[in-house]
Amino acid sequence: MVDYIPSPDEVTAAQTPDGGWTKKQLAEWGVPWPPPSGWRKHLAAKWRGEDVGPLTGEEPDQDTLF
DSSP states (O other): OOOOOOOHHHHHHTOOTTSOOOHHHHHHTTOOSSOOTTHHHHHHHHHTTOOOOOOOOOOOOGGGGO
16 A cells, blocks of 8 residues: 555656656556556545545456457
């Protein structure tokens, strides 16, 4: 469980020069790798104190790949 939730400004400031985030940085915030769609909105909601569930990465079902 992650105790610290970054502000939206902190998330933006942590971007790499290529415009992404490192796996290590995301792990510190409790974001799974690869980061699921909507992870920044999820962190922002948690930072605002909204009651949101855990952020989970969903692996695609093998059948949907074909």
